[in-house]
Amino acid sequence: MTQAEIKLCSLLLQEHFGEIVEKIGVHLIRTGSQPLRVIAHDTRTPLDQVKKALCVLIQHNLVIYQVHKRGMVEYEAQCSRVLRMLRYPRYIYTAKTLYSDTGELIVEELLLNGKMTMSALVKKVADRLTETMEDGKTMDYGEVSSTFVRLADTHFVQRCPLVPATENSDPGPPPPAPTLVISEKDMYLVPKLNLIGKGKRRRSSEDDAIGEPKAKRLKHTTDNKEPIPDDGIYWQANLDRFHQHFRDQAIVSAVANRMDQTSSEIMRTMLRMSEVTTPSGAPFTQPLSSNEIFRSLPVGYNISKQVLDQYLTLLADDPLEFVAKSGDSGGGMYVINLHKVLGSLATATLESVVQERFGSRCARIFRLVLQKKHLEQKQVEDFAMIPAKEAKDMLYKMLSENFILLQEIPKTPDHAPSRTFYLYTVNILSAARMLLHRCYKSIANLIERRQFETKENKRLLEKSQRVEAIIASMQATGAEEAQLQEIEEMITAPERQQLETLKRNVNKLDASEIQVDETIFLLESYIESTVKRQ
Amino acid sequence: MAGNKGRGRAAYTFNIEAVGFSRGEKLPDVALKPPPLFPDTDYKPVPLKTGEGEDYMLALKQELRETVKRMPYFIEPPEEKQDIERYSKRYMKVYKEEWVPDWRRLPREMMPRKKYKKAGPKAKKVNDTGKDTSLTNTVDVLEKIEELEKRGDGEKSDEENEEKEGTKEKSKEGDDDEEDDAAEQEEYDEEEQEEENDYINSYFEDGDDFGADSDDNMDEATY
Numbered sequence: 001m002t003q004a005e006i007k008l009c010s011l012l013l014q015e016h017f018g019e020i021v022e023k024i025g026v027h028l029i030r031t032g033s034q035p036l037r038v039i040a041h042d043t044r045t046p047l048d049q050v051k052k053a054l055c056v057l058i059q060h061n062l063v064i065y066q067v068h069k070r071g072m073v074e075y076e077a078q079c080s081r082v083l084r085m086l087r088y089p090r091y092i093y094t095a096k097t098l099y100s101d102t103g104e105l106i107v108e109e110l111l112l113n114g115k116m117t118m119s120a121l122v123k124k125v126a127d128r129l130t131e132t133m134e135d136g137k138t139m140d141y142g143e144v145s146s147t148f149v150r151l152a153d154t155h156f157v158q159r160c161p162l163v164p165a166t167e168n169s170d171p172g173p174p175p176p177a178p179t180l181v182i183s184e185k186d187m188y189l190v191p192k193l194n195l196i197g198k199g200k201r202r203r204s205s206e207d208d209a210i211g212e213p214k215a216k217r218l219k220h221t222t223d224n225k226e227p228i229p230d231d232g233i234y235w236q237a238n239l240d241r242f243h244q245h246f247r248d249q250a251i252v253s254a255v256a257n258r259m260d261q262t263s264s265e266i267m268r269t270m271l272r273m274s275e276v277t278t279p280s281g282a283p284f285t286q287p288l289s290s291n292e293i294f295r296s297l298p299v300g301y302n303i304s305k306q307v308l309d310q311y312l313t314l315l316a317d318d319p320l321e322f323v324a325k326s327g328d329s330g331g332g333m334y335v336i337n338l339h340k341v342l343g344s345l346a347t348a349t350l351e352s353v354v355q356e357r358f359g360s361r362c363a364r365i366f367r368l369v370l371q372k373k374h375l376e377q378k379q380v381e382d383f384a385m386i387p388a389k390e391a392k393d394m395l396y397k398m399l400s401e402n403f404i405l406l407q408e409i410p411k412t413p414d415h416a417p418s419r420t421f422y423l424y425t426v427n428i429l430s431a432a433r434m435l436l437h438r439c440y441k442s443i444a445n446l447i448e449r450r451q452f453e454t455k456e457n458k459r460l461l462e463k464s465q466r467v468e469a470i471i472a473s474m475q476a477t478g479a480e481e482a483q484l485q486e487i488e489e490m491i492t493a494p495e496r497q498q499l500e501t502l503k504r505n506v507n508k509l510d511a512s513e514i515q516v517d518e519t520i521f522l523l524e525s526y527i528e529s530t531v532k533r534q
Numbered sequence: 535m536a537g538n539k540g541r542g543r544a545a546y547t548f549n550i551e552a553v554g555f556s557r558g559e560k561l562p563d564v565a566l567k568p569p570p571l572f573p574d575t576d577y578k579p580v581p582l583k584t585g586e587g588e589d590y591m592l593a594l595k596q597e598l599r600e601t602v603k604r605m606p607y608f609i610e611p612p613e614e615k616q617d618i619e620r621y622s623k624r625y626m627k628v629y630k631e632e633w634v635p636d637w638r639r640l641p642r643e644m645m646p647r648k649k650y651k652k653a654g655p656k657a658k659k660v661n662d663t664g665k666d667t668s669l670t671n672t673v674d675v676l677e678k679i680e681e682l683e684k685r686g687d688g689e690k691s692d693e694e695n696e697e698k699e700g701t702k703e704k705s706k707e708g709d710d711d712e713e714d715d716a717a718e719q720e721e722y723d724e725e726e727q728e729e730e731n732d733y734i735n736s737y738f739e740d741g742d743d744f745g746a747d748s749d750d751n752m753d754e755a756t757y
Binding site: 015016017018019020021036048049051052053054055056058059060065067073088089090092093096097108112113114163176177178180232234356357358359377392396418506507508510511512513514515 | 549552553575576577579580582583587588590591592594595596598599601602605607608609610611635636638639640641642643644646
């Protein structure tokens with residue numbers, strides 16, 4: 001865990017769960033696993049607050065616990081899971097593109113609540129959908145649960161580990177913490193539920209008014225005392241599956257950019273076929289025969305078997321080696337080399353970062369060193385066809401920024417510089433790690449800047465919110481146009497301008513956060529797959 | 535250096551020309567200060583991607599940021615008292631839904647210990663005597679002081695005793711304090727006892743009837 005990552009975790013926890021949870025979470029990230037009392041003592045937080053914070057963190061799968069030999073329970077933060085909070089909008093958006101609004105809300109609720117039972121989730125989503133529909137229309141529970149089943153079938157949601165049913169004849173005191181077990185075969189098994197009903201609307205718009213306790217609405221949900229049919233079976237969003245989807249999308253668009261639309265469509269088909277058969281961390285997909293691929297091509301995609309075979313040969317011959325031929329049976333067996341793909345994507349990211357930071361001539365040197373593996377300074381100058389002095393300057397700049405490494409090979413054991421080869425190399429893995437670290441840092445900076453901007457304009461923001469609230473309530477009561485205008489003028493022109501600038505800045509910062517996270521995703525996937533292979 | 539007899543050149547063991555300095559050229563000054571916080575960049579960043587998806591994700595992100603503040607998982611720090619109470623503050627309060635963690639999934643020590651609240655004065659008395667003995671028996675005075683200190687600032691979280699069905703829900707500001715006091719008393723008794731025999735006597739067997747029991751808890755210990 002680097003400092004930059006801890007800083008980012010701290011900002012994210014604070015934005016999502018408030019300061020207390022942030023304090024406990026960051027303490028756990030820094031110190032590793034700790035028992036409850038030690039946490040309370042070290043953070044100087046009242047015990048009940050520590051408990052609450054831990055409950056929240058455990059609920060959101062950000063902290064796990066373990067029982068130790070002497071009956072102590074130790075809590076451990078899942079740092080990389082904390083960083084995934086950055087990607088929540090992207091998960092939700094993906095669910096929307098795949099399973100429309102219902103899927104979007106299901107995933108959103110799961111991410112907001114950490115884990116939920118299916119029955120509670122379906123009810124909540126149906127209620128929310130009903131609220132957005134026109135009067136008189138309601139969302140049926142059955143429809144929501146069928147979307148849920150589809151999400152489970154495609155592994156986008158999965159069961160949380162279960163608390164095993166305890167036998168009554170258990171002698172001795174009960175364990176200090178339950179041991180959660182996960183059964184592989186039930187992971188995506190949806191319990192048979194008989195969910196009948198419709199989403200309920202909040203009674204009227206007045207209910208929504210500020211100051212009205214929501215407890216009333218809650219009443220009729222807690223009222224019904226009937227036993228919950230799927231009690232204890234909790235579901236969570238399967239982030240790895242989402243990552244697999246992101247990866248596949250990246251591959252498809254990379255192929256589309258490199259070759260053409262048809263080949264990307266073939267790639268998409270191959271990826272879809274191996275979606276469920278290939279585990280998300282595997283370096284290769286299962287071999288697919290050209291006949292199978294032909295059968296699975298989307299209907300209405302009119303290419304003949306011959307053309308398909310030509311495309312497959314083309315893909316397999318491509319120097320990037322995204323696709324490899326693994327056999328000749330069944331009209332030719334093909335696999336996608338996922339590890340290679342991620343490597344190429346990470347390399348392309350590095351190249352473009354170098355290009356945008358240092359200019360195209362530096363990028364030329366970078367690519368040259370990348371291609372030739374090891375080069376002496378003189379060779380770099382010659383091959384890149386850049387004047388020696390400038391080439392040196394560029395090379396040193398990239399060296400000092402750690403994009404390029406320097407390898408010394410002494411001819412004599414005394415390491416005298418005059419008798420030593422100095423070879424420049426690019427180590428993609430270490431460069432990717434360095435860049436990832438920078439990405440974390442920049443996101444932390446972006447968040448801090450955004451918080452600063454909002455804090456600076458806090459008073460103005462509050463004012464505009466108040467004015468908007470007044471206008472809304474006046475419109476509801478049917479006020480005259482002139483009156484409304486008068487209220488609107490409470491915000492002066494310069495203030496309005498300031499608000500607009502603020503909004504533009506915040507939007508830009510937020511959009512940058514999301515897009516830097518895309519780079520983070522690519523780099524992390526590459527690092528993960530490389531580390532696994534070593 | 536021995537080989538460098540008054541030639542006026544700094545002592546380098548390698549050929550200075552190899553790193554790009556011609557003969558007689560001045561070497562750059564040694565940097566003694568840290569680099570600037572916001573250095574000039576040679577290249578301006580490329581504009582951000584825009585599109586329907588990007589816009590939607592941006593809106594989602596901003597909405598999400600507002601939503602999490604209204605979730606029961608967002609724990610606000612206990613407010614410091616302000617000299618002047620703002621009238622508008624009363625209306626700015628956000629009402630959060632309550633959240634009942636599934637205690638079966640959590641370690642036992644996570645449960646707030648308030649099981650006796652409903653048991654009435656009788657149970658309380660029993661506990662009080664228990665407290666007395668523990669008072670005399672405990673050697674650890676420091677522990678005691680700590681507990682007392684905690685009483686000062688710890689129990690501000692009023693969500694803990696939401697009424698059933700939320701009937702008395704938000705009108706309880708007044709009588710809440712008394713209740714809280716009583717509850718605190720009990721809580722600390724148990725804390726003491728736990729110190730001694732290391733298990734919580736409020737714990738009940740989680741057998742078949744656990745489901746029913748946990749239903750009861752909900753009224754008392756919600757987050």
